[in-house]
Amino acid sequence: FWQREEAESRRAASVEAPDIRAYLSAPSETLRVAPLALAHPVEMVQTLEVLLPSDWPDEHSKEVVEDPHFRFVREVDSQGSHLLITDRYTSLADHVPADAVPAYAEKLEEARGKLGYQLYQYDDAIAQTPVTATSMPPAVLFFSALVLVICSWLAVWVYRYDPAPDPRPADPRLTGIGGWLVLPLLGLLLQPIVTLVTMATNLDAYSEPLWSSLTVVGGSAYDSWWIWALLFDLASSLALLILVPLLLVLFLKRRSSVPHLYISLLLWILASNLISLWATGQIEGFALDVRKELQADAVRSVFSTLIWASYFVVSVRVRSTFTRRRGESAAMIDSPPSLPTATTA
Incomplete structure (x- = not known):
């Protein structure tokens, strides 16, 4: 519009x-x-x-x-x-x-x-006219609360997820967050900021009366696909706000679950970009410049997923770093075992 x-x-x-x-x-x-x-x-x-x-x-x-x-x-x-x-x-x-x-x-x-x-x-x-929670329709607020509850439950499961470390040979010299592994760490640090900025930019679409004009039959810009595109984008953003910081914590703890979870995050971002691109393509008269941005995001996600998913699968540094199980401290994993002391009769 x-x-x-x-x-x-x-x-x-x-x-x-x-x-x-x-x-x-x-x-x-x-x-x-x-x-x-x-x-x-x-x-x-x-x-x-x-x-x-x-x-x-x-x-x-x-x-x-x-x-x-x-x-x-x-x-x-x-x-x-x-x-x-x-x-x-x-x-x-x-x-x-x-x-x-x-x-x-x-x-x-x-x-x-x-x-x-x-x-x-x-x-x-x-x-000068900021959108507040009171300007959002009750359906949007209820949907947001439901997504937050589901994502909170999922976050508990993610934190408890505790697979065995990669059994392939590791290299102690490559243990620790360094080399190319710094780039995924920076991405996890920046992702919540990017998500918040994107949500702030799109927030007016979830406020009245613009929400009704897009999603209610008879609205000035009504299209039946608007509600699905907007709600999916909102759910995806809320999920990232909860799960990405959790993954960052697990990353810094060097948990054995990180490779699986990071690849899952890449696949989720790719899928959400492709779904958003497809859904907005069903909306008649959708802004061409915004659609081009969505296409660029989808292309970047494809290359990012191919590169970093492959890296987390084959990297020796990855399998040498993410070895800690839930409940194990850094000292238990990284400290060499103490030698038994000899005693004399």
Whole structure:
């Protein structure tokens, strides 16, 4: 719905219902020797209702385009977060004389120019209207709470997951977080920050009235796929916020479960990116620039998964480092066994 305009530091949205445009189409030829037949009598009223994400400047306007052969009226009524646009076309004759067709075509063009409506949301205005939990619909809050409960239960299972270390030969000289293994550690440190920034950017989509306009039948930007795309993105982000910090703790503890869990994380991120790309592809009129970003994310996930999953499978450093079992201390694993002392009789 909203398109980013970086040069103007704003987001723009174009609102138009195209049905009435058919009655305002210009004739293919304006220089005629025969009259132009018109459908008559015709009266069409088109009402477009928009629920805006925040209060908008009040506007009450009426524009009229009148010709001996038709009358077009546009009324705009904006109050608070509610915008109502009413277009009315009324035919006044069943034909246009040949010599009046050029003037008739000019009036049609004038009326067509009044179709459509532009909305602008500037960055400073967006910053002044933060989304809070109270502006979110109860269904979104309930869904978020349910996801958090499920992820918390899953986190307990992940922490208790305690497979045996890789049985292949290890190299004591490569024990410890170093070399290429530092890069996955940095990724785990940065992932929660990236997730929080992404959630903050998309938060207004989960607030009223924008949520209703996207997900409720009859909304100004309704598409049945919006609710699935938004809820999946929310669930994926909440899961990352809970499980990635836990994996970071296990990583620093050098638990034997880390290789399996890290590969699972890579596969989950890849799957979520592909699902988001597919789901948004079902939404008619989805922003092209955002879709390109999702495509780039999916491609990066494919390469990242191939590279780092392979690394965690074949790396000697990985199998030499992640050897600790749950409940075992670092001293128990890393300290050499004490030699028995000799006693004399």
